[in-house]
Amino acid sequence: MSAAAHLDQVWQTSDDPFGYRTRWYEQRKRDLLLAVLPWPGFGRGWEIGCANGELTHALAGRCGSLLGTDLHPRAVAAAHARCSALAHVEVRQMEHPREWPDGRFDLVVVGEVGYYLDAPSLARFVARLEESLAPGAVVVGCHWQHDFQGRRSSTAAVHACLAAVPGLARLARYSDADVLLECWSLGPVSVAAREGLR
Numbered sequence: 416m417s418a419a420a421h422l423d424q425v426w427q428t429s430d431d432p433f434g435y436r437t438r439w440y441e442q443r444k445r446d447l448l449l450a451v452l453p454w455p456g457f458g459r460g461w462e463i464g465c466a467n468g469e470l471t472h473a474l475a476g477r478c479g480s481l482l483g484t485d486l487h488p489r490a491v492a493a494a495h496a497r498c499s500a501l502a503h504v505e506v507r508q509m510e511h512p513r514e515w516p517d518g519r520f521d522l523v524v525v526g527e528v529g530y531y532l533d534a535p536s537l538a539r540f541v542a543r544l545e546e547s548l549a550p551g552a553v554v555v556g557c558h559w560q561h562d563f564q565g566r567r568s569s570t571a572a573v574h575a576c577l578a579a580v581p582g583l584a585r586l587a588r589y590s591d592a593d594v595l596l597e598c599w600s601l602g603p604v605s606v607a608a609r610e611g612l613r
Contacts, residue, residue, distance in 0.1 A: 464528030468494030
């Protein structure tokens with residue numbers, strides 16, 4: 416089954432098919448992701464795979480402007496609704512890596528989306544991502560560890576590709592039985608060092 420067909424099936428009956436609004440697992444994952452961000456604020460952010468906009472809404476408070484993109488139209492509609500009161504948030508339907516936004520970003524979150532890409536598409540995706548990073552940019556990868564219908568690449572392979580972007584240094588890593596969360600930066604200065612604590 417293709418990724419698009421899998422997502423059609425997933426989004427068929429609900430605008431919250433993964434339980435982003437209701438599951439403690441999802442709330443905890445959002446909290447972990449927000450906690451690993453090394454700076455309190457970013458100029459221009461991009462969430463790739465915004466789904467119904469729950470994380471988008473949370474990230475909006477950390478970004479001067481924020482773009483959320485997703486492949487599925489129902490996800491995009493739900494994210495639009497969730498973030499409708501936030502004038503600095505834009506949500507667009509895009510198929511990556513075929514479609515790509517202009518400009519560079521200070522923060523890019525690749526959440527629960529990289530594993531839908533096969534190896535050649537993943538390589539193109541990461542090559543385009545590299546070109547979209549502003550100086551000192553932060554990249555976050557967060558992916559489910561278990562197998563599922565529609566998966567094309569392993570979580571480990573996705574994160575290895577992200578980690579291989581030239582100049583990215585890992586700032587944080589969290590892993591458990593269910594999720595792998597990593598944060599890299601083109602400006603590898605720790606939070607403590609940036610605040611003069613060491």
